[in-house]
Amino acid sequence: MFYRSNSDGNGGETTWCFSQVKGTLEDDVTEADLISCVEFNHDGELLATGDKGGRVVIFQRDPASKQCVPKKGEYNVYSTFQSHEPEFDYLKSLEIEEKINKIRWLKRKNQAHFLLSTNDKTIKLWKVSERDKRVTGYNTREEGGRPRDPTRITQLRVPTVRPAELMVEASPRRIFANAHTYHINSISLNSDQETYLSADDLRINLWHLEITDQSFNIVDIKPANMEELTEVITAAEFHPTECNLFVYSSSKGTIRLCDMRAAALCDRHAKLFEEPEDPHARSFFSEIISSISDVKLSNEGRYMMSRDYLGLKVWDLRMETKPVETYPVHEYLRSKLCSLYENDCIFDKFECCWSGDDQRLMTGSYNGFFRVFERGAGGGRRGELTLEAARDAAARPRQPLRARRVAATAKRKKDEISVDCLDFNKKILHTAWHPHESIIAVAATNNLFIFQDKF
Template sequence: MHGGDEVVAAPAGPPQPLDWKFSQVFGERTAGEEVQEVDIISAIEFDKTGDHLATGDRGGRVVLFERTDTKDHGVSRRDLERMDYLISRHPEFRYKTEFQSHEPEFDYLKSLEIEEKINKIRWCQTANSALFLLSTNDKTIKFWKVQEKKVKKISDMNLDPSKAVGNGSIASSSNSSSPKPCLANGSSLDGSYNSLSHDFSFPPGGLPSLHLPVVTSQETNLVARCRRVYGHAHDYHINSISNNSDGETFISADDLRINLWNLEISNQSFNIVDVKPANMEDLTEVITSAEFHPTHCNMLAYSSSKGSIRLIDLRQSALCDSHAKLQVFYLPFNANRFEEPEAPGSRSFFTEIIASISDIKFAKDGRYILSRDYMTLKLWDINMDSGPVATFQVHEYLRPKLCDLYENDSIFDKFECCLSGDGLRVATGSYSNLFRVFGCAPGSTEATTLEASKNPMRRQVQTPSRPSRPLSSITRVVRRGTETPGVDANGNSFDFTTKLLHLAWHPTENSIACAAANSLYMYYA
């Protein structure tokens, strides 16, 4: 290239904040409609292509939705992406099918009821146009296959009843209980014998009007079949399942253990993490979430109630718990340890509770891990164990109300988090059915608050410099129950009865699906 032709590109700044729009809602409630407990959504997951979306609810059902707007024009998805056509399209999903994944059970040995609630859903690799997914409740994981089955029907014979004669080709039984058309040899067309028609004989030349029946497929039904059940491997409640990139194995995690499974073997698993102490009185932390690395099949991460994330390598040791620390590639990311030192006197009764990590997610490239604790989102670089590279305040304005949140158990709510496919943004939920989207690119100041409704921009939350009312007055209001929590003088929402715990980001587009009670809301930008 000649020197005069060179053009120096200006350094690209952070991407502009997205303009979010309402896309769809499934299960919309009317004003004042009472929501049944079993209908509340408890899990959301896109598949790797983004063409399918699965939700699970507290009633043990799994509902599948299918993308429709990319299939209407006879153009392949790759061509649409090449034309940048999807950016301006309105993403549309339709209901595909649903099935009952789990039923309520009772553990007679422990006198314990096991809820049917779906805790997690994970999509597996597709094969032969069939969909595969894992779903779990507190104790049992199930492997499902959803496939289209064609209903085969036998077409009617092409016989003209008007041409039937007394000694003719066709006779109908006079028995009202057997109104089947019959052949002259006494057999009905479905193969059964009819004694009333045995006097008829074939005419000379046979039956020219008789056609053999033809098998046709007139309907297509979706059938969900449970291929395998992975049970009896967890003494505590399962909080996570995660597929491995090898397509053959997955992990399941409860409070104290993580097990490794092969998809083809349901009666055996390998315990790879065990943090249970010899004496349960010495227990100081529990496992809260676990996730496989998206591309390295030997690596996984798990978080704890102490606010730490541990990245482990399965090649180093068969057992990757605290007893094998010296033999294991082991990187602790501890928010309390690596963030700014606590100011004297700032530590309180709630410090450890709100430090507990409720969810972790790997970025698509596996370089970063996103974690959600009660108050914040944190983004970690797995090559830097000195602390998070970014921290996002989700609902800092609730800090003066931690006492109320503790009294009504809201402080133990488990909020999920998600990342965009390009890694430029993160999102998580809050109370009053709000969720927040943050830009995590260098220099980005994007922080958008949206509400799960048809008008997502209706409410905006500002973080005040001070609480609008004394904590004591808030406490008195909650205890009296004479006032419904809503929006305070600074525009901050603190309706603890409505919460947005579950959401998922489309793997390739700026599209978010989130759950508000029994309603599934979808947005695009």
């Protein structure tokens, strides 16, 4: 089963195929090597991953892969650096993990690249720049950097610039700390490229990129008595074009749109997006599975996508009452909620992403599966696809991926896999879509899979 896409401009049929896999394919993987976030930059030339060990790895598009016909989505390691270190809060006797929760790229303004990375408590602004020249002939120090004996300096020299081997340097330019009591779950850059927001379970703060010691609290849902707490913030994002608008989702399945022009503290939302619950379908797990794990605004800014445990919903920002599109991701797990609750999988937080043209959606599932949905005119669904990020795909480069199907009942067809055979340790939580091409990046444990279309 393949789906048909006209977004290539030629009306051709798109077949997804394997391009690359990054990371060791060995089964013995340390916890620190697990990928915790994936993000393309604005032109898709760079792809960054963060892991639980606090490292950021940046991949660069292979120039030759763009020149060949058809184009290839191949990336090479560009830079690797340690973004965060483990810390200990002595006041609270609390260990702070080095795990990278989110990475967000700034739009490029000069030769250097800038990105924000965050763990649970601290946000850092990194500058990534190239250096392919070196200065020689210093007066006061030797070539190795050691200071020269002033008594031996008999004449002045004019330093010269000479070509050198290319070096990529990552340096922290700003460190934004001590502003969150709870764990940071989201950061989002504003369209003005000067401010950004950071969100934890109960508060959202607004920062200026040039000011590290002060932020403005724009949302605070912490009750006076914590025993009255009924929901927490799960994700937050700025509108892609309107710098005064942002949305945040909650564990109760609601999304709030806030306008910073209305008040400095956005405790009153401008719009509330919530789907009425069917009282006949209510169960013990209803509140857990309705919690929204991710929310993403479309690139053109009219629509918004939310991911709960079992599915995706697309909302029109002009209609609050119900989503305009609903896409079941793994509805066959509804009968397995009890066992998923016992092994804590029901609390997994899946992310979602839009294609560059806003016509397709992608999110992850279990057993190494991820789902791609094609949006149809009027909210209809023309195509949906289940693919697998499998290690044996590396042996079949440029070969079409085989669509996978899951049988919800004991009776299954030859090409289907039983729901009882799914591996819940193979979770696809983090995915990213190239902003301009049909190239997708999928994080599977310590491996980064890159797939592309093949016309």
